[in-house]
Amino acid sequence: MTAARRFAVIGDPVSHSLSPVMHNGWFKDYGLNAEYEALLLRSDDPVAAIRALKGYAGVNVTVPHKEAAAKAADRSAAEVANVLRWEADGTLSAYNTDGAGFIAALDEAAPHWRGHVKHALIVGAGGAALGIAQALSSDVARVTFINRTQSKAEALAETLPGADAAAWSDLARAFSEADLIVQCTTLGMTGQATHGWPVEACKPDAIISDIVYRPLKTDLLRAAKARGLTTMDGLGMLIHQGALAFELWFGIRPDAARARERLIQALNA
Numbered sequence: 129m130t131a132a133r134r135f136a137v138i139g140d141p142v143s144h145s146l147s148p149v150m151h152n153g154w155f156k157d158y159g160l161n162a163e164y165e166a167l168l169l170r171s172d173d174p175v176a177a178i179r180a181l182k183g184y185a186g187v188n189v190t191v192p193h194k195e196a197a198a199k200a201a202d203r204s205a206a207e208v209a210n211v212l213r214w215e216a217d218g219t220l221s222a223y224n225t226d227g228a229g230f231i232a233a234l235d236e237a238a239p240h241w242r243g244h245v246k247h248a249l250i251v252g253a254g255g256a257a258l259g260i261a262q263a264l265s266s267d268v269a270r271v272t273f274i275n276r277t278q279s280k281a282e283a284l285a286e287t288l289p290g291a292d293a294a295a296w297s298d299l300a301r302a303f304s305e306a307d308l309i310v311q312c313t314t315l316g317m318t319g320q321a322t323h324g325w326p327v328e329a330c331k332p333d334a335i336i337s338d339i340v341y342r343p344l345k346t347d348l349l350r351a352a353k354a355r356g357l358t359t360m361d362g363l364g365m366l367i368h369q370g371a372l373a374f375e376l377w378f379g380i381r382p383d384a385a386r387a388r389e390r391l392i393q394a395l396n397a
């Protein structure tokens with residue numbers, strides 16, 4: 129029997145990652161001789177450390193190694209990469225499926241969003257906020273960043289045509305103007321601070337998305353649901369970025385619904 133093809137998610141920290149549950153589940157679904165692990169990568173030279181992972185057929189990359197992953201590759205489709213694939217000739221290709229994963233999740237949770245969403249509000253100014261804003265920018269006329277540290281929101285807005293920044297003190301007004309709100313900070317995460325989100329200010333047809341998935345029902349999503357708004361939880365993006373990675377490795381678009389069942393089980397365990 130040939131050896132199993134090896135896959136991993138690399139990051140620091142990484143032990144909390146749900147990617148092994150998701151990908152090993154799909155390997156079973158499709159009868160693939162492959163195994164997937166969480167691999168802590170801590171190095172003074174992450175680019176060299178990533179290039180040395182030649183025993184793997186592919187890896188997912190999480191914080192803080194996404195830039196190093198793009199640099200380590202012989203060819204990269206993006207400046208920050210979350211997927212790597214080693215080719216038959218030993219060279220390394222890098223991709224970013226985060227943005228397309230978010231859009232696929234939005235298509236699933238709010239199929240009417242295209243055309244409806246003219247103005248998106250991105251809460252936060254980290255890597256996730258930028259990736260999602262970039263993915264939305266081709267379909268949405270206006271993107272506003274709002275962040276506790278306003279200078280970071282302004283810096284991101286400058287990188288994106290049609291984007292602007294709002295002050296944290298104007299959160300309620302910003303919520304009232306948006307057709308889509310994407311919560312991209314650590315607020316509401318288990319063990320982190322929560323926030324009194326001004327959901328009562330939202331338009332009645334606003335779509336509310338939170339990228340936090342621990343807990344799955346964040347305070348923001350609970351409040352939005354209670355108001356009858358369309359919501360999208362944090363598993364959607366996780367699953368669809370993973371499904372796109374799986375497709376890059378195996379040429380198969382895997383079953384998102386089965387992954388969701390397994391991940392909910394893992395989150396409740």
Ligand code: ATR
Pocket residue numbers: 191251252253254255256257275276277280312313314315321
């Ligand atoms: P990423 O993983 O997306 O790269 P990050 O760079 O760690 O995330 O960013 C975390 C985000 O959560 C930031 O927007 C941060 O706001 P600041 O830029 O002001 O630090 C936000 N955040 C974290 N704790 C917060 C809090 N208590 N109140 C408001 N925003 C908070």
